[in-house]
Amino acid sequence: MALLRPEEQFFQAMLDGWRNQQLSRNLGFGTVNSREAIVRRFHAFAGVEPWEWSAADVDDFFTELRAIHGLAQSTILGYQLALRTFLVYLVDPAYGWSEACQERFGTHPTQVCHEWNTARHTQDAIAQPKKRALTWNEVQDLFDHADNRVERILSEGRKGAVAALRDAVLLKVAYAWGLRRNEVRMLDTIDFGFNPKAPAFGRYGVLYVRYGKAMKGAPPKRRSVLTVPEMDWAVESLVQWIDDVRPQVSGEDNPALWCTERSSRIALGSVSNKFNQFRKELGLASGVDFHSLRRSYVSHLIEYGYEARFVQEQVGHEHASTTSIYTDVSSDYRKRVVQNAFERIAGRAVRQGLAGKGGP
Numbered sequence: 460m461a462l463l464r465p466e467e468q469f470f471q472a473m474l475d476g477w478r479n480q481q482l483s484r485n486l487g488f489g490t491v492n493s494r495e496a497i498v499r500r501f502h503a504f505a506g507v508e509p510w511e512w513s514a515a516d517v518d519d520f521f522t523e524l525r526a527i528h529g530l531a532q533s534t535i536l537g538y539q540l541a542l543r544t545f546l547v548y549l550v551d552p553a554y555g556w557s558e559a560c561q562e563r564f565g566t567h568p569t570q571v572c573h574e575w576n577t578a579r580h581t582q583d584a585i586a587q588p589k590k591r592a593l594t595w596n597e598v599q600d601l602f603d604h605a606d607n608r609v610e611r612i613l614s615e616g617r618k619g620a621v622a623a624l625r626d627a628v629l630l631k632v633a634y635a636w637g638l639r640r641n642e643v644r645m646l647d648t649i650d651f652g653f654n655p656k657a658p659a660f661g662r663y664g665v666l667y668v669r670y671g672k673a674m675k676g677a678p679p680k681r682r683s684v685l686t687v688p689e690m691d692w693a694v695e696s697l698v699q700w701i702d703d704v705r706p707q708v709s710g711e712d713n714p715a716l717w718c719t720e721r722s723s724r725i726a727l728g729s730v731s732n733k734f735n736q737f738r739k740e741l742g743l744a745s746g747v748d749f750h751s752l753r754r755s756y757v758s759h760l761i762e763y764g765y766e767a768r769f770v771q772e773q774v775g776h777e778h779a780s781t782t783s784i785y786t787d788v789s790s791d792y793r794k795r796v797v798q799n800a801f802e803r804i805a806g807r808a809v810r811q812g813l814a815g816k817g818g819p
Contacts, residue, residue: 465563466508473509473556474498477548485677494541501542509549510560510568517542517571536578543572590746592754597743598634604737605630621708622720626733628700629717629725630752635693636666636684637756637774640730640749645670647714648701660686663694671775682775689763 474495481491502509504523505516524530524538549556549568557567593601605627612620633643646666654664664686671680686694701716708718715724734749753774760770771779 469560469563470502470508473545473549476554476556477545480548480554487677494544497538497541498545501538508564509546510564510566512546512568512571514571514573514576517576521576532578539572539577543570543577546570546572590748590754591751592758593743593747593751595759597741597747598752598755598759600741601737602627602631604741621704624700624704625717625725628696629730630734630737631693631696633749634752634756635690636686637753637760638668638684639672639753641727642668642670642672644717644725644727644730646716648705648716649714650716651697654685657686657688660691660694663697668775680775682772684773687760687763687765689759 477498478491478495481494482488501516501520504520505512507516521535521539524535530538546568547570548554550570560567605623609620609623609627612618612623629643632638632646633640636643638646647669650667650669651663652665652667653662654660657664666684666686668682668684669679671682673679705716705718708720708722709715710722713722713724717725719725731749738747757770757774760773761767767779
């Protein structure tokens with residue numbers, strides 16, 4: 460059957476087939492639509508059909524996006540992923556596009572996104588140097604500042620003490636269990652459970668995260684976070700909030716852990732805004748953000764002596780390399796590590812000397 464506009468119709472058929480493939484992988488409609496828009500944008504930029512695309516087209520396209528449009532590296536990575544996966548679909552023999560293009564146009568599509576002209580899709584490729592963990596003293600100052608705000612409101616007889624206590628406990632929970640902003644916001648009162656290996660924590664021995672960060676197009680990831688002994692102080696604050704204060708603002712049928720004075724779940728923007736307010740009042744650098752609490756959790760668990768694999772499971776990182784990037788241990792900790800190494804070496808030398816003299 461003759462095609463009136465073969466190039467245009469082939470391209471549309473490619474997009475339709477790719478769309479169906481992605482939907483069959485259970486990717487979300489929003490993800491599929493945004494990826495298709497990126498491919499169409501590259502198609503318009505290149506000015507030729509997919510079976511004529513070259514690596515030079517990729518170089519020029521992403522150079523323009525960075526140099527002229529100033530897109531962030533994370534955005535560039537998303538664009539490159541969309542274009543690469545579209546071409547993976549086209550060159551797959553199972554779908555027959557290479558043969559069809561060769562027969563009709565005398566050429567066929569190839570993969571033009573390679574390791575030498577695309578960014579590595581790893582955490583260290585997009586991490587910003589100014590983003591960092593909080594020091595031990597900064598964590599303590601932050602929590603003291605939040606607690607003092609509650610006491611100041613109560614002493615002045617003003618409204619807002621309940622919301623101030625909520626904000627203070629929320630920050631402590633985010634740090635004590637290493638949670639992301641939306642993970643802590645979406646917590647319900649039933650998301651805590653009993654850990655038989657740590658009965659001292661009661662029903663707060665484990666935290667079940669139901670809204671963990673998901674791969675693009677996938678549902679939220681779930682994980683369980685064990686309460687560690689070093690964070691037992693956070694359990695005390697949490698119990699006070701749930702048992703004594705939260706009932707004053709929450710309706711009986713409202714499961715949300717963090718409620719506004721109108722009994723609705725706290726907004727995501729409010730979480731960031733309150734942290735940023737405290738950061739400015741304490742004079743902390745702009746590189747410190749809400750996610751710094753999570754970075755601090757990782758760093759401090761390492762300093763406490765927990766194994767890297769345990770920390771990785773606690774925070775839900777798929778790759779150990781991501782956890783290592785979060786780690787920002789103190790200089791005192793590094794000094795202790797070096798000192799312990801010297802002590803081990805000295806002890807080994809002493810034992811070897813005794814063995815050489817026929818000692819024990």
